[in-house]
Amino acid sequence: MKSWPNTFLQPEVLKQRMLVLSALDILMCQEEWLRRYQFDPQWDENTTFASINNGAGDDLYILFTPEGVIVKGFDHESEMSPHAREEYEVWPGIYEQVPPALLHRLDDEALTKEDVTFCLWRESTDHVWKTGDVHNPQGLDDGSDFLLGMIYDIPEDYVEWAEAYYEVKVPFDVVGYTFSNTAITEEMITELNPEVDLELAIKELQAIGFTVT
Numbered sequence: 001m002k003s004w005p006n007t008f009l010q011p012e013v014l015k016q017r018m019l020v021l022s023a024l025d026i027l028m029c030q031e032e033w034l035r036r037y038q039f040d041p042q043w044d045e046n047t048t049f050a051s052i053n054n055g056a057g058d059d060l061y062i063l064f065t066p067e068g069v070i071v072k073g074f075d076h077e078s079e080m081s082p083h084a085r086e087e088y089e090v091w092p093g094i095y096e097q098v099p100p101a102l103l104h105r106l107d108d109e110a111l112t113k114e115d116v117t118f119c120l121w122r123e124s125t126d127h128v129w130k131t132g133d134v135h136n137p138q139g140l141d142d143g144s145d146f147l148l149g150m151i152y153d154i155p156e157d158y159v160e161w162a163e164a165y166y167e168v169k170v171p172f173d174v175v176g177y178t179f180s181n182t183a184i185t186e187e188m189i190t191e192l193n194p195e196v197d198l199e200l201a202i203k204e205l206q207a208i209g210f211t212v213t
Contacts, residue, residue, distance in 0.1 A: 001097040004120045004129035008148065011069045011122060017151055018050035018062060020178050023210040024158065027184075027192050027201055028166050036150070036165070041209045047105070052150050060147045061111050067101040068123035075143020078117040080136070091142075093134035094119050118142040155179045168193075183211035 009017060022039035029035050036052055043049030048064040057076035062069065075081065080091045094116055095103060102121050106113040120131045136142070152158040155176040162170045174188045184192075189201060189212070202212050 001130050001132055004131050006144075006148075008120070008129050009151070011064065014062070014069070014151070015048060015050070015064055016182055019208060019210060020182060021152065021158065022050070022208055023184070023205055024162070024175065024178060024192075026204045026208075027189055027196055028162060028168075028170075030197060030200070039208045044108075052147065054150070058143065058147060059112075059115075060150070061106075063102075063105050063111075065102065065105055066124065067099065067105075068121060068126065070098070070102040070105055070121040071119065071148075072106060072111065072113070072116050073118045073142075073144055073147045074112070074115045075117045075141070075146060076115075078143045079140045080117045080142050082114055082116070088114075090114060090116055091134065091136075093132045093136075095132065097130075097132040099123055118144045120144075181211075183213055185213050 008014075018037065019039050021037040022035075025035040025037045034055070036054060038049070038051045038053070040049040043063075046066050050062040050064070052060040058074060060071065060073045062071050076083065078084070082088045082090055085091075098119060098121055102123070118131070118134075120129050122129045134142075152161070155172060158179075159170045159172050159175050162168075162175075171191050174184070174192045177188065178184050184205070186198065186202070189196060189198060205212055
């Protein structure tokens with residue numbers, strides 16, 4: 001195995017960022033199936049689940065567990081996809097060195113374990129993210145830059161995406177507040193989306209552990 005070659009968020013920051021992005025999606029879109037981000041703090045025993053699904057066949061699953069964190073990504077257009085291979089099998093090196101306790105977490109059918117083009121992980125005792133010794137001499141694109149790039153580092157990037165995706169004006173000050181505070185006020189909710197069902201939105205936010213003041 002080797003260290004993940006690119007800069008990536010610390011586990012707690014990653015969890016917080018996925019919580020914020022999911023909360024904003026709840027407020028921007030009342031139809032759950034159209035949302036890009038999902039977050040469930042009680043997905044399984046002692047496990048927090050987060051995901052990204054762009055609705056075009058690409059997805060990212062993140063599991064925060066007592067053993068550590070595992071991230072599995074699937075870019076359906078990647079030449080490293082099992083669907084692009086004659087034998088329909090996972091690309092060599094992606095899973096072979098994942099710690100068994102973390103790899104086992106992907107066995108749930110909902111996580112489509114075999115649909116994968118990259119994987120990285122961080123055990124609870126690790127100080128860096130790790131990945132397998134993937135056999136990729138041609139330098140094929142595994143989709144990691146594309147999918148991990150959807151975990152926006154700054155409010156400006158989220159606002160730019162949301163305005164294009166939802167085709168509405170998104171107040172930057174509200175998004176900036178949620179990024180910094182992992183919280184939102186009722187007034188901010190209605191500013192973000194004047195048409196939102198406030199009572200339902202607050203229940204959904206509370207269910208994922210997002211603070212409404």
